[in-house]
Amino acid sequence: MNSTLDKFFGGKQGGIGLLVLAALILVVFPLALDSFRLNMVGKYLTYAFVAVGLVLCWGYGGILSLGQGIFFGLGGYCMAMFLKLEASDPESTKIQSTPGIPDFMDWNQITELPLFWQPFQSFGFTLLAVVAVPAILALVIGMAMFKRRVGDVYFSIVTQAIAAILTILIIGQQGLTGGVNGITDLKTLLGWDIRTDEAKIILYFVNAALLLGCILIGRFILASKLGRLLMAMRDKEERVRFSGYDVASFKIFVFCVAASFSAIGGAMFTLQVGFMSPSFVGIVPSIEMVIFAAVGGRMSLLGAVYGALLVNYGKTVFSESFPELWLYFMGGLFIAVVMYFPNGLAGLWHSHASKWLARLRLPSRRQPPAAAAQPAEQPPASGAGTIDAVPAKQLESTP
Amino acid sequence: MTGFQMPKPVLAIEGLTVSFDGFKAVDDLNLYLDRNEVRVVIGPNGAGKTTVLDLICGKTRATSGSIQFDGRELTKMKEFDIVRAGVGRKFQNPSIYENLSVFENLEMSYPAGRKVFGALFFKRSAEVIARVEEVAAEIGLAGQLHSEAGLLSHGQKQWLEIGMLLMQDPELLMLDEPVAGMSVSERAQTAELLKRISQGRSVLVIEHDMEFVKSIAHKVTVLHQGKVLAEGSMDAVQNNPKVIEVYLGH
Numbered sequence: 001m002n003s004t005l006d007k008f009f010g011g012k013q014g015g016i017g018l019l020v021l022a023a024l025i026l027v028v029f030p031l032a033l034d035s036f037r038l039n040m041v042g043k044y045l046t047y048a049f050v051a052v053g054l055v056l057c058w059g060y061g062g063i064l065s066l067g068q069g070i071f072f073g074l075g076g077y078c079m080a081m082f083l084k085l086e087a088s089d090p091e092s093t094k095i096q097s098t099p100g101i102p103d104f105m106d107w108n109q110i111t112e113l114p115l116f117w118q119p120f121q122s123f124g125f126t127l128l129a130v131v132a133v134p135a136i137l138a139l140v141i142g143m144a145m146f147k148r149r150v151g152d153v154y155f156s157i158v159t160q161a162i163a164a165i166l167t168i169l170i171i172g173q174q175g176l177t178g179g180v181n182g183i184t185d186l187k188t189l190l191g192w193d194i195r196t197d198e199a200k201i202i203l204y205f206v207n208a209a210l211l212l213g214c215i216l217i218g219r220f221i222l223a224s225k226l227g228r229l230l231m232a233m234r235d236k237e238e239r240v241r242f243s244g245y246d247v248a249s250f251k252i253f254v255f256c257v258a259a260s261f262s263a264i265g266g267a268m269f270t271l272q273v274g275f276m277s278p279s280f281v282g283i284v285p286s287i288e289m290v291i292f293a294a295v296g297g298r299m300s301l302l303g304a305v306y307g308a309l310l311v312n313y314g315k316t317v318f319s320e321s322f323p324e325l326w327l328y329f330m331g332g333l334f335i336a337v338v339m340y341f342p343n344g345l346a347g348l349w350h351s352h353a354s355k356w357l358a359r360l361r362l363p364s365r366r367q368p369p370a371a372a373a374q375p376a377e378q379p380p381a382s383g384a385g386t387i388d389a390v391p392a393k394q395l396e397s398t399p
Numbered sequence: 400m401t402g403f404q405m406p407k408p409v410l411a412i413e414g415l416t417v418s419f420d421g422f423k424a425v426d427d428l429n430l431y432l433d434r435n436e437v438r439v440v441i442g443p444n445g446a447g448k449t450t451v452l453d454l455i456c457g458k459t460r461a462t463s464g465s466i467q468f469d470g471r472e473l474t475k476m477k478e479f480d481i482v483r484a485g486v487g488r489k490f491q492n493p494s495i496y497e498n499l500s501v502f503e504n505l506e507m508s509y510p511a512g513r514k515v516f517g518a519l520f521f522k523r524s525a526e527v528i529a530r531v532e533e534v535a536a537e538i539g540l541a542g543q544l545h546s547e548a549g550l551l552s553h554g555q556k557q558w559l560e561i562g563m564l565l566m567q568d569p570e571l572l573m574l575d576e577p578v579a580g581m582s583v584s585e586r587a588q589t590a591e592l593l594k595r596i597s598q599g600r601s602v603l604v605i606e607h608d609m610e611f612v613k614s615i616a617h618k619v620t621v622l623h624q625g626k627v628l629a630e631g632s633m634d635a636v637q638n639n640p641k642v643i644e645v646y647l648g649h
Contacts, residue, residue: 225512225521228503232496239494239560242456243508244482244567253515 014219017302018212025208025305035197042204042272044312045211047072049265051293051304052214053258058290059298060222061254062234063151067159068262068289070166071134073281075263077170078133080183080276081117082126083194087187103185108175117176123190130267131260138259142252149248160283167282182277186270194271207268211305214261218301221257230254262289291330294337297346306345409434409601410455410571415464416625417454424450426625428464432571437593437602439612441636442622443645448605449491451622452573455603456488457481468571483513487569491576493556495563497549501540504548504559505531508566530566538562538592554585558592565596572596573603578611590614621645 029041050068057063090100098111105113119125141162145155170177178184186194193199221227233240233247241247270276279285288311296307311333319326341348410432417425425447432438440448453459455466457478466473473481496504509530512521535541538558543551548559557577564572577593578586586608593602593615606612612619612633619636621628629639636642 221519224519225506226515226518228496228499228507229518231498232507235498236494236496238458238490239496239563240507241478242458242482242488242490243563244479244510244513246477246479246514249515250518 046269048308053261054293057258067163069286071259071262072266075266076276079267081120083186134263146248297344300346303346439616446622447625485570487564508563
């Protein structure tokens with residue numbers, strides 16, 4: 001009944017939704033935008049990784065993490081450390097008192113590369129660390145919280161606290177982390193200059209492909225029994241526990257997946273924007289990331305991508321003209337979403353636009369009476385059907 | 400203490416006590432349940448009936464005492480391990496997954512794919528489908544397999560939750576007020592269902608409805624203030640002066 005392909009693409013509707021998104025970010029944006037704008041969209045799309053992760057852990061798993069910036073930042077910092085070491089070869093840092101170490105270390109009277117920086121000289125290790133470091137931290141947080149049944153708002157508050165702690169740590173340890181300025185002046189990746197327009201376009205496509213990959217993984221998870229378990233746990237945790245499941249292990253798993261997705265976004269951010277700083281780790285960016293998912297629709301993987309794109313686009317436009325008002329606007333947007341359209345754009349599309357579209361299609365259907373038998377063809381037994389109906393439809397609504 | 404002709408009880412509760420801030424909800428309780436027995440626990444409000452079920456399934460931890468199930472000590476085990484050992488528990492209010500279909504509700508309790516990666520790669524095999532259909536027929540929901548569980552009537556939700564327990568094929572089935580809120584005909588159907596499904600397993604039921612108790616119970620235990628007040632056949636218990644006093648005396 002459920003082929004593996006269906007699991008990934010979510011049947012016909014899910015497939016169309018994904019194709020439209022893929023066409024938009026792989027074809028339409030690159031053709032329509034100049035390289036500066038495209039790089040900006042690429043930056044927005046790195047936040048979409050976080051939003052997709054939040055759909056899994058918040059929308060379906062009911063775990064509201066207000067600290068996804070932690071993982072976005074860790075992924076970004078892992079990548080930045082590698083790039084910084086490459087940019088700090090002895091030749092180009094010979095005016096420092098200790099050549100061959102990052103400049104900010106030299107300014108802070110550090111005379112040799114700290115131990116935890118050393119593995120980041122290897123690109124292979126760095127790629128592994130981008131995903132593994134945040135996943136391990138998520139595992140530790142998850143074990144500490146979920147095994148003790150800390151949940152709901154308490155969990156959210158703890159994630160906020162960790163985001164704040166990590167920010168303070170990074171800023172305080174200036175010599176090791178670059179402090180409040182972050183890690184800047186990143187130049188090349190394995191000798192390839194990432195600052196050129198050409199490199200930025202290639203990185204944009206790598207980013208887009210990785211994002212689509214994460215969405216497919218998300219689809220696979222949601223279409224599996226684990227996806228249904230997540231929803232079941234969100235609504236009736238006790239029933240799941242007393243049906244023989246270790247509820248905590250499922251929460252830990254989905255939290256780790258969300259953390260890894262965020263971290264990939266963070267690493268791609270560093271590559272495309274050319275620096276990483278504590279301003280992407282703390283409480284405010286973490287909450288903004290939740291807003292992306294909420295606006296797009298917390299139950300829709302594809303919606304989350306549109307949410308990240310739209311809110312960030314709005315932020316760019318708005319904050320250019322009314323910089324002080326942006327934060328109020330953002331807060332208002334969040335309140336509006338929570339109060340009036342809790343399922344975000346995807347939910348709005350599902351409840352309004354799809355009906356309107358169906359009405360448009362109706363006249364053509366009326367003429368052959370045999371067609372009337374067709375509409376109710378969806379078997380509710382396939383788990384994928386319920387999950388992907390929303391994102392598939394929501395697609396066509398957004399620009 | 401020869402005991403060779405006494406069947407070993409499937410569930411042996413001894414000296415079980417739980418105190419909440421000094422209040423002993425269950426006080427030095429002893430209770431033995433035989434294989435294939437249907438036992439009903441009755442008692443006035445606050446007698447500790449639900450707490451006993453909570454203690455058995457691990458939802459509440461005992462202050463002292465022991466609960467032996469099939470020779471395994473449950474008081475130290477994790478909830479999900481207790482379930483896997485063969486104890487199924489139905490909650491007082493129907494506790495089902497409203498957003499999932501009846502099929503998916505039942506499938507969720509199928510004892511496979513219970514770990515993270517098992518669930519991720521769980522396949523809906525012909526075996527699973529056959530088992531779900533079998534249980535759905537048993538609980539009278541074969542026609543509603545693909546409707547959303549939230550749309551079922553109250554009685555059907557109760558049956559669905561019983562069905563979810565049957566999927567696990569538990570050796571001990573615990574039901575907390577299974578006919579609460581049901582119509583007369585639904586009660587009769589539930590009694591029939593219980594008689595069928597109690598074949599080959601032990602059932603522990605909490606219930607207030609005396610007609611229903613009479614129709615299913617092999618033996619009745621009366622709890623009062625966390626202790627066993629009386630135990631025996633329904634008639635014996637109903638005529639027990641201590642029981643009458645507790646129920647009518649104040």
